Amino acid sequence: MPFFIDGNTRCCKHHLSEQLFDDTSLQALTAKYTTTYMNRSDITSLLENVRKTLATSHILNFDNPLSLSDGDYYNLTGLSKQQFNELSSYIVSARQTNVRSVRTCIAVLLTKLRTGLPNHILGTIFSLAKSQVQRCIHSARVSLMQDFVPHFIGFQHISHEDFVRNHTTPIAKTLFANDSEDAAIIVMDGTYIYLQKSADYEFQRLSYSLHKNRPLVKPMVIVGTDGYILSVLGPYFANGKNNDAAITKHMISVNAEGMNEWLETSDVCVVDRGFRDVVDFLREQGYNVEMPVYLKKGSKQHPVEEANASRLVTKVRWVVESVNARVKQWRFFDKVVSNHFIPIIGDLLRIVCAVCNKFRPPLAGTHPEDKSIAEAMLEKCKKGNAIQKMVTEEGLLTKRTIYKLVDASNVLDELADFPVLSMDKLREITMGVYQLKQAPNYVREHEGEDGKFELYVCKIKENLLKIKIQSRHSNKLSHTVFISYSDEGDIEGWYCTCKSGARVVGCCAHVASVLWYLGYQRLEQQSGSRRDFKTSVLDASHIPSSDESDCDSLPEE
Structure with a gap:
């Protein structure tokens, strides 16, 4: 009324x-x-x-809380209405004008970061001139960097003790810190922000990445094992002198953000193989380093010990990749950034990371069974792969006559004794969810019209299966999976010929896809629907034969 x-x-x-x-x-x-x-x-x-x-009813009005819905706030700024109000309450240094309010400035900047739209389009959306949009972005950036960012990102915004207590998962603590309550476990990785090609030739050479074959800059992201962003340093150049190892050595040598005083002896750095040249330097500083093992030159597969040790690292290190993916949801960083933003890329990235720390939930939650999972992984890490040993010693990989092909249309009957596996049991076997997410995609390819599940039963070994799985990366490469099960309904072991297929701390995605198909999906009788994109794109290698062409109908000259 x-x-x-x-x-x-x-x-x-x-x-x-x-x-x-x-x-x-x-x-x-x-x-x-x-x-x-x-x-x-x-x-x-x-x-x-x-x-x-x-x-003014058609204008986006962030000063009137009733003019936009909660969904509108999130779609434009990446924050709910309540979160946007809370973020605005931190800003005390910005100046309110008759043309634009503080809330409008913040909304323009967040919309720019969230959508990656150019300034002239933002001007149309907010009914502002392009010059006004630029001033809004500048004002909001300066205010957020002064009033908001220092509270939620950087080595000095949180104490070492609070970081260990609140942002270290039980799995990481058990795997790498012997359940110590004092050791901080940080995960480091460099990410990429792509740039336009510069007319400054020296800058063009320094920012050109031979790895990605394009110009970019590299921020170094340092996170806790739950996905909390401790700090973002840089950005750095991308040439050969600015790899992950060199960047890490530079950060510690110049004591960036006072990190040397923040870090303590026996803290753990979890890194990927790109940091191999700085491992000894980090250990000289007193830090423990955990890194996946490199595949030795000439080898096609990691030994079981190396594969197991690498799985312990990836069980914790995945979180930094998810943090990078979360940041790239702010489409400004997922696009090619205009060169005039280069001086403020670091500020914009820190603003987004601070917003994620404040308003996003942890990427890795804490569950009651985490400690027991980590203890089970450490226990399995000491074991060898009995199936690999049997396959190697008895030559089961090369022998063909000892296997019987199973009819794909009659799998239920021919493998009626294969164990029924629940999703909880599958997660217990894989010790992670990534492999199970890949399983349906592998199965779809082998169930399709052009693919087939080459599934064999061994004649001389009871309850031993051999399956051919096509590589998802190369048409020329396929992997052979061996799975052994018992009459009591247990999976006794597995082995795959892929690089990490010998491990027993979890299993690779190829083994997981077979277990998911035989033990779960085929009994559920559910086939996930998917769109076949192959029918929408032409293949130049498929040329119709002469009988199918209309050449005979052409008139003679």
Whole structure:
């Protein structure tokens, strides 16, 4: 029901939000009179206010909390309405003007980062000139870097003790810190922000990555094992002198953000193979380093000990890749960044990372069974692969006559004794979810019209299966999977010929796809629907034969 409130009416400030009535106060309003007298000035003022309201109704108005829904806030800024209000409350240094408010400046910057739209389009959306959009971005960036970012990112924003207590997962603590309550476990990785080709030839050479074959800069992201972003350093150049190892050595040598005082002896650095040249340097500083093992030159597969040790690292290190993916959801960083943003790329990245720390949930949660999972991984890490040993010693990989091909249409009957596996049991076997996410994709390819599941039963070894799995990376490469099971319904062991297929701390995606198909999916009788994109794209290697062409119908000359 509409109300008319006289302009001289007074109101307690506790009922207002951004100079407007809050929802609770609006619900409590009641009319004292059913009629009122208005003079000519009152009517003129009322009509003028209505005109102004209608004229601005099509404009995105972040100053009026009722003009945009919670979904609108999230789609534009990446934050809910409540989160946006909380973020705005941190800003005390920005100057309010008649043209644009502080909330509008923050909204313009976050929309820029969230969508990656160019400034002239943002100007159309917010009904601002391009120059005004640029000033909004500058004002919001400076204010956020001063009032908000220092509270939520950087080595000095959190103590070593709080970081260990709140941002170290039980799995990481058990695997790499012997359940110590004092050791911080950090995961480091460099990410990429692609740039335009520069007319400054020296900068072009320094920013050109031979690895990616394009110009870019590299920020170094340092996170906790739950995905909390401790710090983002850089960005650095991308030439050969700025690899991950060189960047790490530079950070410690210059004591970036006072990190040397923050880090303590026996802290653990979890890294990937790109840091191999700085491992000894880090250990000289007193830090423990955990890195996946390199595949030796000339080898096609990791030994079981190396594969097991690498799996312990990847069980923890995956979180930094997910952090990089979360940051790239802000499409400004997922696109090619215009060169005039180069001086402020570091600030913009820190703003997004601080927002993620404040308003996003942890990527790795804590569960009651985490410690037991880590202890089981450490126990299995000491064991060898009995199936690999049997296959190697008895030559089961090369012998063909000892196997019987199973009819794909009759798998249920021919393998009726194969164990039934629940999703919980599959997760217990894989010790992770990544392999299970890949399983349906492998199975779809082998179930399709052009693919087939080459599944064999060994004639001389009871309950031993051999399966051919096509590599998802190369048409020329396929992997052979061996799975052994017992009559009691247990999976006794597995072996795959892929690089990490010998490990027993979890299994590779090829083994997981077979276990998922035989032990779970085929019994569920559910086939996931998917779109076949191959029919939408032409293949130049498929040329119709002469009998299928219309050449014979051409007239003779």
